[in-house]
Amino acid sequence: MSQKADRSRQQESRAENSATADPLTLENGLEALRSSPSFHGTVEPLDGLDDLETCEHIALFYRSREERFATVTPFIRQGIERGERVMYVIDDLPKSDILTELRGGDVDVDAALESGQLTFHTLEETYLRSGRFDPDDMLEVYADAIEEAKAEYPALRVTANTNFILDEYATLEDFMAYESRVNDLFRGEDCIALCHYDCERIPPETLVDVIRTHPHLVYEDTVCHNFYYTPPEEFFEPDEPTRDVERMLNTLVDRARARSELNETVAELEESNERLRRFAYVASHDLQEPLRMISSYLQLLDSRYADDLDEEAREYIDFAVDGSDRMREMVDGLLAYSRIDMDEADFERVECDDVVDDVLTDLQVQIDETDAAVDLEPLPTVRGEVHQLKQLFSNLVSNAIKYSGDEPPRIEIADEKRGDRCVLSVADDGIGIETEYVDQIFDIFNRLHSNDEFQGTGIGLSLCRKIVDHHGGDIWVDSEPGDGTTFYFTLPAAA
Secondary structure (H helix, E strand, O other): OOHHHHHHHHHHHHHHHHHHOOOOOHHHHHHHHHOOOOOOOEEOOOOOOOOOOOOOEEEEEEOOHHHHHHHHHHHHHHHHHOOOEEEEEOOOOOHHHHHHHHOOOOOOHHHHHHHOOEEEEOHHHOOOOOOOOOHHHHHHHHHHHHHHHHHHOOOEEEEEEOHHHHOOOOOHHHHHHHHHHHHHHHOOOOEEEEEEEEOOOOOHHHHHHHHHOOOEEEEOOEEEEOOOOOOHHHHOOOOHHHHHHHHHHHHHHHHHHHHHHHHHHHHHHHHHHHHHHHHHHHHHHHHHHHHHHHHHHHHHHHHHHHHHOOHHHHHHHHHHHHHHHHHHHHHHHHHHHHHHHHOOOOOEEEEHHHHHHHHHHHOHHHHHHHOOEEEEOOOOEEEEOHHHHHHHHHHHHHHHHHOOOOOOOEEEEEEEEEOOEEEEEEEEOOOOOOHHHHHHOOOOOOOOOOOOOOOOOOOHHHHHHHHHHHOOOOEEEEEOOOOOEEEEEEEEEOO
């Protein structure tokens, strides 16, 4: 395809994007961060911000190159993907380095650069066009860019590093006037801007003023909607400092009151949870005896009067005994579950090799009956409660045997050290778990199979999560239907 035909196709594509793209708003820019694999932080929602000023002007405060591009890269890529006009104003970082950061993913950055959709501009072409920083001149630059973008693109997206405010040809007063007025320029237009501020180079007293002029901030991988934002019409008024002090103090008071109320609510919830834990413990403990009595008398009835009962009556007794036994298993599981919170034993050094050896000994009959093979790697020494860890490994190995399918179970128990945490795993080659159910398997009493398929109470995996939580760790699962399941969990390494 010729360059002329290629440009024509790109223009047609942009025209289609212009006709079909959603209006460019702050929400679009935030969605770029929410969906980006490189931005790992928190994005504060826009819901409930009726009392705050919102516009399409975001300030990024960064301390490293990685922090900077974790936000800039998804911001730029989204603009290219949406077919928008993208302007990048650079200062001391070479264009080649920026392109290296932007490339990758599903967006063709080089094609956007070649077509003119993505353009790079120097300070001398933008902020310092007249030889020094002039707010009126720079606002005119962006006003012209907005009008030019409207002719061919659905929107304009701008990103710029602003460290030039440290230089002698840019006064702080002029820059603050410009930042305040940019919000008005972008309001109502399909235009969004992301400005970068280097916290290591810009003095704190300057950053304070920058914060006051931006409704939305990104700092430490977190998007914040700014309570301290000062609208342009107020920023340069004589009584602005008084209003700003009142705004800051009122914000602090509101947050202090909200945190106090939250702490009271948390205390009430903790007290309520403690009552529920004790209730579950006492209830499950006290239920054991009557259940044993029911089961014992039913079996006694069957043994003494079996000759006097017809086949249907004996079947009823079998149903009752089976139901009683399953109820007792559930009560035993619930008691073990509630006992985790009640257990105040101190953690100690636990050899996981010894724990697993005991578990495999206890499960030897089940292992022999299913012809299971267990591959055991050397395991670490951890800090924990030995009885709980035996329960944890026992539940996971038992599950691996139970859900092995038609073939003899193959189980692997392994360890991977990560810092002060140990990542242990129990893997099998069994029937696996459907993806839609992976998030449900740790819920108490939640079962994916009927008792006719697999016997169980629905407490085993929730008990595993409870034990791991009690040890300050995490537990998760990786599974494919028909290809087996691997449970991972972290435990604190022994000193």
